[in-house]
Amino acid sequence: MDVLLNPDVLNSLWLGTRMTLALTLLASLGGLVLGLLAAIAKSSRVVVLRLLAVTYIEVFRGTPLLVQLFFFYFALPQLTGVVLPAFTTAAIGLSLFAGAYTAEIVRGSLNAVTAGQREAATALGLKPLQVLVEVQLPQATRIALPALGNQFIGLLKDSSLASVITVTELLLSTRGLVSVTYQPVALYAATGLIYFLLSNAASRIFAVLEHRLNRPYRSAT
């Protein structure tokens, strides 16, 4: 277990953790934006938008993340000649992946906002975009929060797949450490613990967020 007391090992784990967090945050934000756009497009009256959204969601939900990352990293340069750095490739790949699932979460939460809200808002003269942004989304956010929290925590672990396209996040850092120290038990235990602590912290943050968003709905005690 004293491999964990080695400052180089700890430093490597720390850098890996930072990378994992960076990927997760970028992918969550990217996924949220893409998901929002895709959800709106899928509910749109414009057929082309609907088709685009459905295609995007089905393709990225229907293929494994690993295959997607491999494709972006190895095949895309051969097909388009564009070579992006590994980190960027991973961030984009993870965002597209997350966006497809987030789209359905957002769409579900928008559906859950009572239709009366949209009708009342329209009757009051609000334009469709205003209705969405000022009436529907705020209410939908509270409903979507548990599922979005799930997404974030899932992405924390999914980011480990970026290790196969050479991004030195936590898992690849650990594999590299194991290959030079021959201490897989201690190192994988430490890595598992780090992922757990990160997920746990995220859980708590989302719980606080939920509590805050619930404020208008809490009955006075």
Next chain:
Amino acid sequence: MSTTSKLKPFGPLSMAFLLTASLAHATDLAQIKQKGTLTVAMSGEYPPFSQPSLKGGLEGFDVDVANELGKRLGIKVNVVKTEFPSIIAGLQAGIFDVAVASQSKTPERAKAVDFSTEPYYYDGVQLFAPVGSKATGLVSLKGQPVGVALGTIFEKALKDKGHDKIVSYSGEQEGFLALSAGRVQAFLTEKSVGAVAIQKGIKMKPIGPVLLSDETYVTFAKNSPTLARALNKALSDMRADGTLKKISQKWVGLDLSVPAK
């Protein structure tokens, strides 16, 4: 006559128990014979030494050597595919008895496991670049990304030669793919591995001289004297009667069982 041997590496519970035991687990010849199978580890991602076989399982130079060793020791051989960086830890934990995995001897590895007294093949470390590359050697690639497989001596060789832009992949297959995708400008690996890949159609060429000679050994857990004796004898017999040379010719087309002239 040991009745307390806890050698059932394939029961999941026992495996978990073995993994949590941080003691180096010695698996000596008598216990292996009692078990009835010699578990041999290799990466399976290193053609022509170990590669997946179309009939399932693995095939290659390393596989043939493993099977031949088992034959001479009189034990059935079970070849197990494991990712290369985990092989040594697996030997220490007793999950594998022996590794015939094209491993080179390094001081760090020698502290963790024992090596056969003689290498089972002699090769060299070679840089490969895409066919159209203008690079002439490691020096001409200064500052450019060069690929290696994770956990290999090639990684260390690059660092020793002062090259710092190293990208590590899980195996040679990803490495060659990365080469053709332009992710790395060169890939460092065993001379024969690259040569066979070129034969099979990978569009790359060797650049520069052989960086250093490479000898690969059979490895096994420490404190296994009877296993060591038996393996070393079997290996030298294989070399003396030409079996090793035959296996080498079959898979590589060259005799790697003796040092290159």
